[in-house]
Structure formats: structure tokens, C-alpha cells
Amino acid sequence: MSQTLFPDDMTELEQGVRSTLARLGTEAGAALVPEGLDAYAVRVATARAAGRTLDLQYYMWRGDVTGRLLACEVLDAADRGVQVRLLLDDAYALGRERVLSALDAHPAIEVRLFNGTRWRLFGRWGFLLEMAFGGWHLNRRMHNKSWIADGRVAIVGGRNLGDEYFGAEGGEFLFRDLDIVLAGAAASGATRVFEQYWRSKLARPAALVSPSTEAGGGLPQLRKDLAAASGQPEARRYLEHLGQVQQAARQMARGMVGLARGAVQVVADPPEKARRGLAARRRARAAGGIAPEIADALRRAKRQALLISPYFVPGRAGLALLLDLAARGVKVSVVTNSLAATDVVAVHGGYTHYRHALLRAGIELYELRPSGEDEKTSAFGSRGASLHTKAFVVDDGPVFVGSFNLDPRSAALNTEMGAFVRHPVLAEELRAEHARLADPLRSWRLGLEEGRLTWTAAGADGRMRTLRREPEASLRRRVLAGLLRLLPIESQL
Secondary structure, three states: OOOOOOOOOOOHHHHHHHHHHHHHOOOEEEEEEOOHHHHHHHHHHHHHHOOOEEEEEEOOEOOOHHHHHHHHHHHHHHHOOOEEEEEEEHHHOOOOHHHHHHHHOOOOEEEEEEOOOOOHHHHHHHHHHHHHOOOHHHHOOEOOOEEEEOOOEEEEEOOOEOHHHOOOOOOOOOOEOOEEEEEEHHHHHHHHHHHHHHOOOOEEEHHHHOOOOHHHOHHHHHHHHHHHHHHOHHHHHHHHHHOOHHHHHHHHHHHOEEOOOOOEEEEEOOOOHHHHOHHHHHHHHHHOOHHHHHHHHHHOOOOEEEEEOOOOOOHHHHHHHHHHHHHOOOEEEEEEEOOOOOOOHHHHHHHHHHHHHHHHOOOEEEEEOOOOOOOOOOOOOOOOOOEOOOEEEEOOOOEEEEOOOOOHHHHHHOEOEEEEEOOHHHHHHHHHHHHHHHOOOOEEEEEEEOOEEEEEEEOOOOOEEEEOOOOOOOHHHHHHHHHHHOOOOHHHO
16 A cells, blocks of 8 residues: 655644644653543544554444444545554454445555454354354454554553443443543554554454455445434534534643653553463563553552452452552552443452452452443343443552453453553542542442441432442342352453
8 A cells, every 4th residue: 555645744643743742842642531522532533634544453343323433534534545454353343244345445444354253154153153163262352442543643442432432322331431542652552562463363354254345335335324324313412522623632632741751651462362362371471461561560559559440350360469469558449340330240240259358458349330220131241331441550650541451351361452651640630530430429339347248329319328239230130140150250251
């Protein structure tokens, strides 16, 4: 693919980054983005300002309203000559072959799928059958998320691309999530990770695994389908917010902090972990894996370690690490999902094994209350969750924001990525986010009374109340969590 701009030409995005960093007097900057509408707007703003490249790496890109709106922006950028590389995990690409093939047909777009199934002809059934006949590598997914524009701005964090991750109202889902924007030299680490995955043998061109688009109308039909998303009622709040894209961009620039040299470290598992699975864990440190880096960062805590993890199953090693911190007098506080709020009941079942030990050591546990009623409980699927942020702060830094859950699946099976950043302002912002989530109006604080768990939170009248069983969870959820807790599945959680 040919470059559309000479290296000496500065794109609109590059001009904006250069101006912002000049004001800060630094070569690198970073900003946290907790709000869904802002997270959507910053992706649109960078796509519209990009003039060279868009490198996009995602576990999941849904075909809902925001997913299609963002796909429109990417297609518009490609029409301007921006070179687009799209790397998706194959598991959630199943069933979307015609869309991916149509995108791949654009001369400025190249699509690759990571860790693909060979039995794609049979769709989801083929995926399951291949696993049944020994394809256990398919249980190890690329969970990375990054949106990189012109190699100068990278958006890293826990958000997939879909309505529930951007705060869509009136839907089944509403995830609370967090991104970190890296600008200037700080974005180079995300670019390095993307290149490593893009060139991996596990990243296969979509043309090799997707059918022809002719029967589905190809790229012209896809343009019509994507354009129709803007006419849906659910799109209105996003499109209205885009009327403030320039303002949002200016707010992002004002919220960005300048970083000293060496203050950013983007870390990721090697792509080969998706093949080696558990064996990769033993070699992760030499290969630059993320789990050892996270463990080392937590071990260095002297005063406090504040953790936010929607799926929290620390395992024996993680439990020992947290207990050691508490024994040294470090304040350890964890915010996770309650049984009523979680979208994966099996994970909650695994987490319950650790609550008593953590509380006895003086570790604070907060469980986020649900955002709405959920009668569509799924043992392993996504229904009605409220927390999706994966982040922590140690003392006055570093902060970590990424795709890594504090659970065995992130540590040993999936590939993950994230960013460590040192800056006192970002540390304070993440402490404030932790405190906001742990507020008694939003979360239950767990306690122990005579060896039994208690949950304390504020009622609608502001009065504190204490319960002695899983709060706000239906009988069905409690029974399902209890049954799943008995199964030997922790390594898969």
C-alpha cells in the first residue's frame, strides 16, 4: 500500500499533537477517559484528523449502532487515503465474514484475523467442533484493545467497540469502563505491540478465511448498511455529541498531562501465548509478558494499592501477593462486580473462594451494585454487567490501565496489553475513580461478623444498611453461582 502523504507533510492530527505537547513542554502526554461519550468522541476525532494510518486491534467489534458508526468513520478515513489495518480476534469475527471481506476489498484497508478457526465453514458449530477435536488453542483469545492514529495517538484500555461500552441508554448493557490516551512519543509502545501482533503467524489475512462478498453486495452494500446506523434513534445522542467533537478534542488537550521521558511503559503478552497457553506463563517474563509486570508493580507498593477489576479471581499466587502487601501495612482495596451486577456468574463463583481470606487480612472489598434488573442470567455470556474497568494505582504511581483482568484467564490464557504511566495527576484521578466506585451509594462494602459475610451500603434515603446474603441477586443467580463454585474450572475464569 502506498503512502498518501510525504513524511514531511504534517497531518491535522500531528499538528494537534505537536501543539498540545509544545504547550506542555514535553514530547509525550497522557489523559484518562472514563466517560463513554467522550471515549466515542475521541475515537471519531482521531479518525477524522488522521492523514496517514489507522491501526486498530480489538477483541470485539459489534455490529450495533456505535460499532457501525465507528466503522463509518474508519471507511471515510480510508476513502481519504488513510491506510487502515484492522486486526480482530477471530472468535467474535465468526458470522461477520462478509462484512470483513467487504472492508478488506477497499484498496486502503487490510483486515487480519487472530488465532482463527480452520472450520469456519460451519460457523460457531465449527469453532466448538474444532475445540472438541483437539483445537484447544481456540480457548486462548487476543483480548488486546488499541486504537492508533498516525502513530501519534493511541487509545488503550478495556473498551471493546459496541453500545454497552460507550454508555448506550435503554439497552441491556451498561459497562463502566476506562481508556487512557497516549500522545506523541508515548504512543510508540502501542504501535510496537500492534506491529508485533500484525506480523505474527497467528494473524491471518481475512481473504484467506472469509467468503466472497459478491452475494452480499460487497463494499457498496456495506456502505449503505453502515450509513443506515446514523438514522436510528439510538444514534442521536452520539451524533449530537459529535457536534462537540472539536470541543471534546480541546477538553482532551486540556486534560492531558505532560510526561517525563520513561514515564510510559506499554506492556503486552507475546502473540505466541495464544498457542502456548499455560506454558507461556512460565516464559512470560523473558518474553515481556504482562502478568509479571503487574505483579512486580503491586509488590513495590509502600502505602496503598487500589484495584479495579470486574472479574477478580486472584488465584493462589495473587492471594499470596495481596496478603503479603496487607501484612506489610499496605492498604489494599479492591472494587469488583457484585453477583447482581456481573455478566459472568462463573467468575463470581470463583471469586467467592477468596473473600474470607482477603477480609481477614484487612483488605477492603467493594462490590458494585447493578445498573438494572437482569433476568437473562448467563453462566459464561454477557448480560447486564455494570463494571468493565481494568485499572489500578500504586502509591503516587504508576497507574495501570489496560485489558488485563485480575483472573487466571488473563494471566495464563488470553493475550493482554496495557499501559503503566507515572504522573501524580493521573494517580490522583484514578484514586478518585476508585473512591467514586466504592461510594456506598454505588457499591456494597463487604465485612465479616462472626465469620459470616456482610454487605453494607446506603439506601435510597441515605441510611446505611447491612445485609447477610448476596444483595439484589435473584435466587437463580445465587443457585447458579453456588453450583459453578463447585466445579474445577478456576483456570478457565
